Amino acid sequence: MKITGAVLEESGRDRPFSQTRPISVGELDLGEPGPTELLVKIEAAGICHSDLSVVDGNRLRPTPMLLGHEAAGIVVATGGAVVDIHPGQRVVMSFLPRCEQCGACAEGGRLPCTTGTDANNTGELLHRTRHLSREGEIIHHHLGVSGFATHAVIDRASAVPVESDVPPDVAAVLGCAVLTGGGAVLNVAKPIPSDPVMIVGLGGVGMAGIITAKALDVERIIAVDTVLEKLQQAADLGATETYTPEQVVALGVKARYVIECAGHPRAFETAFVATQPGGTTISVGLPGPAARAAISPLTVTAEARTVIGSYLGSAVPSRDIPRYTQMWREGKLPVDKLISSRIRLTEINEAMDLLAEGLAIRQVIMFEEPLGE
Numbered sequence: 001m002k003i004t005g006a007v008l009e010e011s012g013r014d015r016p017f018s019q020t021r022p023i024s025v026g027e028l029d030l031g032e033p034g035p036t037e038l039l040v041k042i043e044a045a046g047i048c049h050s051d052l053s054v055v056d057g058n059r060l061r062p063t064p065m066l067l068g069h070e071a072a073g074i075v076v077a078t079g080g081a082v083v084d085i086h087p088g089q090r091v092v093m094s095f096l097p098r099c100e101q102c103g104a105c106a107e108g109g110r111l112p113c114t115t116g117t118d119a120n121n122t123g124e125l126l127h128r129t130r131h132l133s134r135e136g137e138i139i140h141h142h143l144g145v146s147g148f149a150t151h152a153v154i155d156r157a158s159a160v161p162v163e164s165d166v167p168p169d170v171a172a173v174l175g176c177a178v179l180t181g182g183g184a185v186l187n188v189a190k191p192i193p194s195d196p197v198m199i200v201g202l203g204g205v206g207m208a209g210i211i212t213a214k215a216l217d218v219e220r221i222i223a224v225d226t227v228l229e230k231l232q233q234a235a236d237l238g239a240t241e242t243y244t245p246e247q248v249v250a251l252g253v254k255a256r257y258v259i260e261c262a263g264h265p266r267a268f269e270t271a272f273v274a275t276q277p278g279g280t281t282i283s284v285g286l287p288g289p290a291a292r293a294a295i296s297p298l299t300v301t302a303e304a305r306t307v308i309g310s311y312l313g314s315a316v317p318s319r320d321i322p323r324y325t326q327m328w329r330e331g332k333l334p335v336d337k338l339i340s341s342r343i344r345l346t347e348i349n350e351a352m353d354l355l356a357e358g359l360a361i362r363q364v365i366m367f368e369e370p371l372g373e
């Protein structure tokens with residue numbers, strides 16, 4: 001079928017992207033879903049820093065690639081082997097499909113699925129299929145989702161059904177920002193209310209960490225970012241203290257759990273310095289592969305510290321998405337407040353500029369509904 005999608009032509013073009021236009025929006029061909037796959041009509045798709053990292057070349061992926069890994073939509077058709085999802089159901093897309101057969105999957109959410117990671121790296125779906133092309137040219141899938149399009153074919157393993165009361169934009173943001181930032185709190189830190197939690201880096205993922213800590217009744221929620229506007233937004237979302245990285249170091253502010261969500265080695269260093277003796281530094285961000293941070297091994301030993309990595313919030317999406325939707329339904333997790341703007345697919349290059357400038361929490365592309373301006 002013919003679809004409209006946003007294709008990254010090549011990585012590493014100069015900014016502003018509004019002028020160099022690395023992403024072109026146009027007509028593409030989408031094949032039929034295979035036995036284990038679904039055809040989904042996309043309703044909403046969030047723009048994440050990991051999309052930007054592919055655009056600016058920090059994360060190397062094959063191009064041309066149809067970007068977007070945080071999306072939600074309505075199932076239109078299912079392959080013959082799919083028995084537990086039906087047309088008409090709303091699904092959240094998950095960017096790390098789980099094969100449930102490899103050794104990594106056997107570890108719960110702690111390790112990324114090996115098969116899913118391999119497929120993501122080559123721009124294919126979980127069962128190594130491809131369905132996207134443009135006048136015969138192969139277009140790569142992005143993390144098994146490619147949600148910046150009117151329709152997508154995804155593997156069943158990349159979808160988690162949600163109830164129809166969850167709006168599409170909220171559903172989309174659950175798939176990356178909330179699974180990742182919320183999961184770092186819920187699955188890794190697991191704080192009790194008296195444990196101070198610090199979040200370093202306040203994009204969509206970091207802000208999701210803030211609202212999840214608040215949902216868990218954490219008494220001291222410390223937000224850290226270089227952008228003062230974001231500190232104010234974090235306070236509005238439930239942070240009890242806000243600081244710039246310089247202030248954290250100068251004032252000696254520390255927390256039991258410190259979660260690095262900026263994807264920058266300097267932010268990781270700040271997070272490490274700000275971790276209490278006996279505390280845990282949790283690395284969630286994805287800096288470039290060459291990035292290096294300086295930390296003191298003596299401090300790790302002498303202060304009995306833990307430094308731990310958490311990919312996708314150590315989530316098992318089929319287990320965790322229902323937890324977040326229930327928290328949202330009870331009014332404890334205001335996911336809608338993470339959405340800083342709702343835009344059209346054609347505004348994608350401008351949206352990448354805004355994200356690169358650190359001026360957006362979550363911009364969500366809406367495919368059908370009016371934007372409500």
Ligand SMILES: [Zn+2]
Nearest residue numbers: 048049050176
């Ligand atoms: Zn993401």
Ligand SMILES: [Zn+2]
Nearest residue numbers: 099102105113
């Ligand atoms: Zn697996």
